[in-house]
Amino acid sequence: MTNEALIRDLRDALGDAHVLHLPEDLIAYEYDATIERARPDAVVFPGSTADVSAAVRIANEHDVPVVPRGSGTGLAGGAVPVLGGVVVAMTRMRRIVELNAANRIAVVEPGVINLDLQAACEPHGLRYAPDPSSQRICTIGGNVGTNAGGPHTLAHGSTVNHVLGVEVVLADGTATWLGGRQADVPGPDLRGVFCGSEGTLGIVTQICVALTPLPHEVRTMLAIFDSVEAASEAVSAIISGGVVPVAVEMLDQEIIRIVEPQMHVGYPLDAGAVLLLEVEGLPEAVAADAASVVAACEEAGARELRVAESAEEREGLWEGRKGGIGAIGASSPNFYILDGVVPRTRLPEVMSQVNALADEYGFRCANIFHAGDGNLHPNIMFNELDEGATERVLELGGEIMRVCVEAGGSITGEHGIGLEKRSYMEWIFSDADLDSMERLRLGFGAGERFNPCKVLPTGHGCASGHAAEMRGHLATPGVYI
């Protein structure tokens, strides 16, 4: 059998201990943090760039797909091996190769956990700015793949703004560096192309990232409003007033009523929305910025404002935001988290449309999201055991994405396209756009070797979309969110 030969070759190249192939073991690599499921033929754990090259060459010889994977925390199905093949799990490659405080750069292997890099930088007064909510466990490699963001993306930008260079293994198994150790390298920006490519162009094996100084001072504030409209107005007013806070997070009434009883963070149950705002910089600037933020909130009708006076209070204010998603998990059997973007000014109307749609479908919907950059995260609550519920939730998800697009927005803010949203790509890109992307992919020589059926809405043997449609193709079980 081909499979046996594939596994034998992989074991010969990488060592028995670093190849999984038994069905019971492969189950562990059929999922990420979404509802998608598909089982690989083998999982390998490379220890070096040479191992990755070897795995890619073997996959070529056996003509099977290659799917890179970090910690499996993706929210778009990007690491799910839809057509089987070899999953290349980067978790063994977790060394910080170099941390150069003087030049403010670090060179890391892709399996390094985001928070571990932060911790290593801190003693030097530095940080790696992108801070996805999953930073405790998500890997830098995965962050590059999805061009991950986080609450502080508003001021600092997403992963692509902090990656200087990447070492990649291409489709023929050769390794090369794109970009370098400086922000600016001559020629086309191929490094930029890799950020957000979700493993479709090659496998990142080392990353050179830019580090930035830790702020001198941080001030965190909580503003309580009677309505989402008032809170949204405050967001627009703050930013048009010239202050760009490092974070502007909104929680709507539904999520407040879920979070408060569980976490007791002090949100009034009758509030329409709360905003969590953070400014940072030199002490003088922070004081002025904070004053301007407070004024804008009051102007927009904030009924109460709280400013954290200590690190502990600051943590307290963030607690409700950071624990919010989990609180939904604890109060509803299942939920489906969406990721869309709309222009900031259209937040109120889009949110009321989203809520109306959820009502129409008969699901509760809670919103907890990055309001500053218009990055919505509606969370649809349901019980998968209810007949047809999952299908209806996915359908509702599609409709909500449609609303975002029609408001002039986009289908992802930070989670990526992966498997779940590839069929929506046609809503925001023309055929010519998609064709260019396809040709770019071919230009890298990747064909459909790397992570097939992801990002682009085309591909051989790929059904058109997400779990509901794919169900028949997936070798397994069940769905859960």
Place this chain on the structure above:
Amino acid sequence: MSAGAPPEVPRASGFQGPDAPALSDLQNCIHCGFCLPACPTYIATGQELESPRRRLHLIRGVVEGKVEPTPRLLSHLDLCLQCRACETACPSSVPYGRIMEDARASVMADSSTRPREWATRARVLRQVVARPRVLRAALWFGRVYTRSGVQRLLRGPLRRLLPEPLANLEAQAPTLNRTPFRRSGQLAERRGDGPRVALLTGCVHGELYPQTHEATVRVLAHLGCEVVAPPKQACCGALHAHAGDADAARRLARRNIEAFEDAEVDAVIVNAAGCGAAMKEYGRLLRNDEQWAERAERFSASVRDVLEFVASRDFQRGLGHVETDVTLQDACHLAHAQGIRKAPRAILAAIPGVDLREQATPDRCCGAAGLYSTVQAAMSREVLDAKLADIATTGASTVVTSNPGCTMQIETGLRRARRRGEVLHVIELLDRSYAAGFEESRA
């Protein structure tokens, strides 16, 4: 049997019986992966295979009849320490501990899937640990071994005589050089309007670490408590529950409930975190037992870890100087299972002269985990080595903890690494402080 296509209807759950894991518990898992960096076996292997998320996925697969509980699959479940660090990390409040206990109980209840070593383990727990006379007899050999001096020789001048595997096993053997604590009845008289409390003396605790019980009684007496030890009490059954022997755990729970009810006390005090966690869960253990469910709930509500109890009272009077630098090992079943982290720290902070040096991850398991250090020796050792490294970076000379299993495990590790260092229960340090306070007041 007729040939043809396999039936399309869902297969029956691979977990049978009243203890089968509940789908509603499993459904809380949103697969976010936040548990991974908290899990000692994931940290050790870097593989999803040995992560809580994966174990939940497997258990769910079996519950839904989509995956067979094969020996290989069960071996992955068995590699779980049941430290419950994943519960602390979980943003969705998945009750991992009880899901794992339920899964193991269902495996044990089904003779067709039950691995032989699981059955053997349960037998040892039933026949030895739960039976004081047998246990004491078994430990008598250990006592003779220690007292004869052979142990000292093998750990000293003759240590090269033993082959590596035997030496490793020997290093795990406790030093049984103290008179066991086997007292019952009234242990301390009430002073003033102090509460009446009962102490769980447990199965092995009083045999291996009698000094912890003695210190506990003195501390409680210092606080004005009347302390009793109900004579009919039994082993708490925690190890039985963790090993999937729910029936044995329930039997022991009933005996304890009866014994402690008879004592008519304000609180049941436990100085072993693993036992306390299990006893706080008697309500859940006996939930399907009509006659006992309510009594069990009431009993569980009266259980207090000794540190929790002490910290809630006015314990600061009479403290004396104890000059020492310590590092605190949060017992998993105190920090993760009972959610108690502040109490030990408040006590340590109150003792004059104590310098608490926190580890980077004080609440990460030491690898003891009940029988785990014996049945999963290799992984236990790996987890322990990481713990010892963390302890070493603090530079502390004393390790304090709140569970006898942790004490034994860390002592083993220090002994193997030939490192000096004392391992104490927090209550013993508090007892020393009261003794010092008494001396200071006389001086």
